[in-house]
Amino acid sequence: MADPASYRPSPGEIPKAPGVYRFLDPTGRVIYVGKAKNLAARLANYFQDPAGLHPRTRRMVFTACAVKWVVVASEVEALSLEYAWIKEFAPRFNVMYRDDKSYPYLALTMREKFPRMHITRERKRASTRYFGPYTKVWAIRDTVDLLLRVFPVRTCTNGVFARAHAQGRPCLLGYIDKCSAPCVGKITEEAHRDLANQVGDFLAGKTAPFERKLEADMREAAARLDFEAAAKLRDDLAALRTVNEKNTVVFNDGTDADVFALVADELEAAVQVFHVRGGRIRGERGWVVERVDDSGPGDLMARLLQQVYGDIPEAQRPLRGTRRAARDDARSVDDVVHTATDQVPRDILVSAMPADAAALEQWLGRLRGAGVSIRVPQRGAKRALMETVTANAHDTLRLHKSRRSGDLTQRSQALEELQEALGLASAPLRIECYDISHTQGTHQVGSLVVFEDGAPRKSAYRHFTVRGERGEGASDDTAAMAEVLTRRFRRLQAEEAGEEGIDEDGVALRSGPLDEATGKPRRFSYRPDLVVVDGGLPQVNAARATLTEMGVDIAVIGLAKRLEEVWVADDDYPVILPRTSAALYMLQHVRDEAHRFAITAHRKKRARAMTRSLLDEVDGLGPARQQALLRAFGSVAKMRRADVGELAKTPGIGPRLAENLYELLHRDDASGGAKAATTAQ
Template identity: 55%
Template sequence: MADPATYRPKPGEIPTDPGVYRFRDEHGRIIYVGKAKNLRSRLNSYFANPATLLPKTHAMVHHAASVQWTIVGSELEALQLEYTWIKEFAPRYNLAFRDDKTYPYLAVSMSEKFPRVQVMRGERRKGTKYFGPYTAGAIRETMDTLLRVFPVRSCSVGVLRRAERSGRPCLLGYIDKCAAPCVGRISVQDHKALAQDFCDFMGGEGTRFIKTLEKKMAGAVSELDYEQAARLRDDIIALRKVFERNAVVLSEDTNADIFAVEQDDLEAAVQVFFVRGGRIRGQRGWVVEKVEDASDAQLWEHLMQQAYGAEAHQQDAIPRQILVPELPTNHEYLTQWLGGLRQGKVSIKVPQRGEKAALMDTVQANAHQAMALHKSRRAGDLTTRSLALQELQEALELPMPLLRIECYDISHVQGTNVVASMVVVEDGLAKKGEYRKFAITGEAAIDDTASMYDVITRRFRNYLNEKEARATTVAASGEVAAAGIPGQEAADTPTSKFAYPPNLVVVDGGVPQVNAASRALADLGITDVAVIGLAKRLEEVWVPESDFPVILPRSSEGLYLLQRIRDEAHRFAITFHRAKRGKAMTASVLDTVPGLGTAKQKAVLDHFGSMKKVRGATAEELTKVKGVGPVLARSIHESLRTGVEGEAPAPAVNMTTGEILD
């Protein structure tokens, strides 16, 4: 671990202006981003007596190897720049959100030709309106009920295209839960208007729609059209069922998000109620790790920044009013920033009395319960991961904590279709976004040791190349430092895919595989990465150039962690190998047609739908396929009609299973 004194800026170097600062580790990776009204005052607090720092702040400053800063014109600019860099570089020591569950939203894709109503999770998409979040059961019931009154399309793209080709709607069209725009029962404009009515109802205008239907029902009764009146009556009941599901808690013109938090020294559990049209439309909860010894007001500033910044492209995600237990620091600048994202006025207030204060007490009770539940669920898991990493470090006698572990596995069938996998674990948790696959060919595919040497060499050669590229960037920016601007040693570039090396490399295998991986690292001149192997038979841990394995107890959490990593690497490699093998072993008669490549084969099959229809097509019909001209069309037609010695050509077959792919 680095000593903060080795990279502490000299007295007087740090300016007293507002700005944004970044802590970097020894590899140049940004591990923390912060902002300050006075950079000198804020940064000096990190280099105070280590005993006064919070555990995570202590770990961060000892993990870092340098600190940089950027001066800005105002606190508002600092707020915006801090958020931008946090989203771009994802520093590991900044507030990390962990949702207590992934809440679904009711979404309407208004940007499509035929807008679609669906349940969605995850990142928001541009041009789609979202309502919620809801619990999983409630959202399905709500959607099913509303489709009776607002029969908007809810089918997938594949079902829509199939209905358009066949001229017949899907089941929902037959039972009147879809207006069937796919077959022309409703025009594009009318269907979009129907989708807009759906959005207006979900946005809080339920009373208007119910009153309109009541007038229509009265008109149908006066005209003695009792069947129509009965249908309208059922629609009114359905709308009331959805509209009254959430109790009215505030006046109907109230649109607000109400926050509360329960915290201890290390973590904070946040709860928010979404009130739209005076009704509680949804609830969300998450837990954040507190990095700095920040006040409650500073914590609220970070929460506002991250809770709404991720939804900046959804203006309706930010309400007119945000209610919090305590005003965040710089709340004037936050109000300006959120107003710019929403493109409308936003106010941040602390309710003192009345209905809003009473509702905040309810949100606070939810936060208290969420914190208790989080501690009970996470205590064992967090303790187990920490214990496993500590046991491995001690058993392997490694000087550095195992912040990052990479595991490699080779997969093949009798030396064919050789592939390798790399899985990544940070702080005991899998980082699937950094998994990698390797295809191995040539001399490297002779045996497992050659394959392992090849994969390790390729992975760490990429790391060295990217490290050299960063060094070149730093050298090129030396003129900035020469100009007397401190803290600007390197240009900020996003982390590359191989830029961050592991503390430990785990290979699936025994002594030969371990020695091959170790030799690959030595040939590249890398000496600060430990290598071990986990042999399947007795689950022995092997280290390079050792005659005896390291034996971990069967009940060791460290051994369990290694097994889970090894099994994940094996699963990932097998998945890639099967995909590659299946692709290689699929043969088709179209492969024999001169001038017909893979892309055009796909185009032909997509156009006709099956090989049977391709064989029955005329040369003129084949020319209707994009990219197929008259000459190629005749070649395809003759190849499929002629076959071998006048026989019909063989169908496409999967050579592994024998399944006919026609």
């Protein structure tokens, strides 16, 4: 590795002008490309004290051995050149948004003598019209099946077409009227091409003319008493309307917009985009990308827009109102002119305002040939749609992480990496993670989640109500964590020793760690191989001290959120796992699951506290007895009118409990009477 000081340019060499820079490795390969309003100020950031750099950035500057730059006239030119170089060199340290999956499209091969409609996952061939993307293959197959009722375009491969032509006999689709059978001359070349153009126009959004024509033909057939033809036209019309209904209306004003939502954690970012044309959702796509530095949402969003629209040639979209624009525009179901889905729309709605938004708007305006607006929606239908897109992005990131943790090979690799990184005697087959949740010290709840063989064991999850020394909660998170660990491992020690009695949670301890009914070990009797706490070195050392005091010898680590360092008890320096490490992904999943489970339990407890009944204040009056009272009297107001004897007749309510309840219900009356007597005196 090269020392950055060995190739650092002199301060006077770097111009204070807009430009694009690139770092090169010893072989001359470009490893990073960036742009700047001020090259001198930006490059100076890379040659500061390496300890202050993001780990990925620090690795990049030590991998490089040279830096070069090009001065340009404006920020917009810098934006264009940066994207061109990223696309050309594919630098390893740049954020590259790639689809988390390849999406299917519906294609019309207009270059062929007899155009063909088929499903594909590529968009590379010239003279082919593509529609989509669709989210599921089965959805596009349903669409094709419905369209073939009205537009029986050829869908067979060239080999099947040639064989049918040679035999003079069409395939099955030709016999059931889902293909016009051009292979055997049932339709002319010109008529079949016209049919293919009609399919393309319908998929592009020009649907209203076809629906009106089918409806008119249906009424005409019914008028001449040709009910069989009218019924077929009715079914065809229903099929077209079903296809239309798949494109959900979200904006009644016919807005053209791309809606981008970005959700990121410390290691990765997930992006979702909905293409809205003519007020309808015409397609959606998703990406998952590794975060290569500590860039914020604004920088990530700027790079995303740059890559999504970078392949569109400049000035491809003419100004609205020109002859070419009128010819190329598509129409929605209500005949509203809209931009094609593969072009830059007028409105770009984002969840976070991108960095250099003004320069991006100018650049995108050049690509569109008209003005472009980038903004964060604040209210109304656009804000509601943004929340939907954001929810999809959250789900994309969650699924991505769960799929990684769900893969058996990945889990095995993660456990092996953890064993090696932490110096454990064996792979941690059972991992327990603890977290604390509260609201300003109230309603404190601790959570325990369990991962066995790298996968969540949800039946072993537990939550703890943190009581503290005086029953009013712990003084801080460290004390709360100590209480949770003490209660969990005291229970474990009791079960391992075969002790009997009642634990602090009021649960009976059975003799021995085996369940007499099943003969299997109880869930709490399993000893973990690794304990994980949410936090840094102070939290880890406190947890380690608690376990040591109890005589429990189990490895304890903590996962800090800021830089995702893994802290080991009594070590002054953290263990840094690679950002793409399977072990780090697993620890993140464990930590996030503990956090989620703790928050869920805390919210339930807080909700119960906010809706507490007056009856909860009576000692010994649990939920079952409260229900019995409510069944007998119907309401608390009617209980107030009852005497002690009537209350005691309720099943489960004895004389002593009835007296306590009576005193509580009439406490306010007694205080009010005393107050009145004092006033009279």
